[in-house]
Amino acid sequence: MNNVYDNILGLIGNTPMVKLNKVTNSIPAKVFAKLESCNPGHSTKDRIALHIIEDAEQKGLLQPGSVIVETTSGNTGFSVAMVSIVKGYDCVLAVSDKTKPEKIAYLKALGAKVYICPANVPADDPRSYYEVAKRIARETPNSIYINQYFNELNIDAHYLTTGPEIWEQTEGRITHLFGCTGTGGTLSGSAKFLKEKNPNIKIIGVDADGSILKGFHETGTINPLDIKPYQIEGMGKNLIPAALLFDQVDEFVRVNDEMSAYRTREIALKEAIMGGYTSGAVTQGLLQYANSHPISEDDVIVLIYPDHGSRYITKVYSDQWMAEQGFVNNCVHNYDEVFGTEYID
Ligand SMILES: Cc1ncc(COP(=O)(O)O)c(C=O)c1O
Known part of the structure; x- marks a missing residue:
């Protein structure tokens, strides 16, 4: 085929x-x-999710049912959730309470467990999404923390592909x-x-x-x-x-x-x-x-x-x-005005 x-x-x-x-x-x-x-997750982040998770597999850090943790409501969250489903891991994402409901719905649709954390606390507060993710990764056996901002495998994924x-x-x-x-x-x-x-x-x-x-x-x-x-x-x-x-x-x-x-x-x-x-x-x-x-x-x-x-x-x-x-100059900023929308009863 x-x-x-x-x-x-x-x-x-x-x-x-x-x-x-x-x-x-x-x-x-x-x-x-x-x-x-x-990419199937519609962003560049698929590459790093796959690379970081497969690297952990090769190092023997993961088993079926292991937990993959990350702190994002953005593209990386979708990609980690997608890779986790296919490979049989649980995905846990810690996000801020400023995250739009449709984004949280998208993450849940991809099987992620979402922790919604207060945005208005310092990064080192135990309730912040950084600290919540770190705690879950620390307390869960066979888990990994993707930590994309400080993970050299993020660079490797793009160096290799x-x-x-x-x-x-x-x-x-x-x-x-x-x-x-x-x-x-x-x-x-x-x-x-x-x-x-x-x-x-x-x-x-x-x-x-x-x-x-x-x-x-x-x-x-x-x-x-x-x-x-x-x-x-x-x-x-x-x-x-x-x-x-x-x-x-x-x-x-x-x-x-x-x-x-x-x-x-x-x-x-x-x-x-x-x-x-x-x-x-x-x-x-x-x-x-x-x-x-x-x-x-x-x-x-x-x-x-x-x-x-x-x-x-x-x-x-x-x-x-x-x-x-207040973006109202320079280019098309009102589709209806320029292209028109007709409502037919
Ligand atoms: C929409 C979007 N554009 C650009 C970037 C930047 O990519 P990188 O994190 O590899 O610098 C990101 C990263 O999250 C992103 O979500």
Whole structure:
């Protein structure tokens, strides 16, 4: 039989790359988006969930019924839950009580046990989601804590898969890689592999306005003034993740909520690629970078699109949400006004 898999995990990785034909037209280079939404859990995090769990299996740390613990309501939670089901483990996720009900419903649909912890307590409070996850992992025999921000296997997963895929897909012609950094694993692992192949490849991290990563890369210190609330989920941080290899990154670009939101909607409307908020952010990062750096028509630029837009229907793809943020200029911000919606009785 062709193209059949033993289980859903066989679909992880080998994601396609698609040329952008309109949104980045102002740039002479060829620009490709690597669509991590084509993983079965619809994000790049499938790769790390599978790699970290299989590494623990190889080390003899897991048995049927073992518990996999993580502290996220985001993409990693979905991926860990998915891998746990197929491999016969229990998945426990500690999330903050700010998590939207639909996200918790999604995690439960994938069989996860969810601990909802108060968001407004310090990280070292025993009720915080960090401490709850650590306690469960400590008290449960044969359990592992994924700990994606501080787990080097997060980098390895991308060194072993995402990086080689990009090299092969571009036939070694890639000149620039752009990636949003949350844990930093996707960009760091891919960068490490690609720089070993060709140290001239430029690695550009895209950071959120409100995060400390760009400032830390430039000065080696955390500037408390960089920290402020922002809306883009999954990228940027107010701590330094061990999974981010700063020395692999040539430069960081900082993008804001508003331009990233417009860009996300533009990609859907012009390229028909329904990306998550950080897909818009990484594209915005390239457009800003191109304003101050020479790019030639021989360059081959790869943008990592980390997840699928379906997770953001009530956020960047919602006119109401855009209006609530005050994002009302620059691009389509009201689908009804531009395209019209007719109600037929
Ligand atoms: C939507 C989204 N984009 C980007 C990232 C950043 O990926 P990484 O953690 O590998 O830096 C994440 C990570 O959680 C994410 O959820």
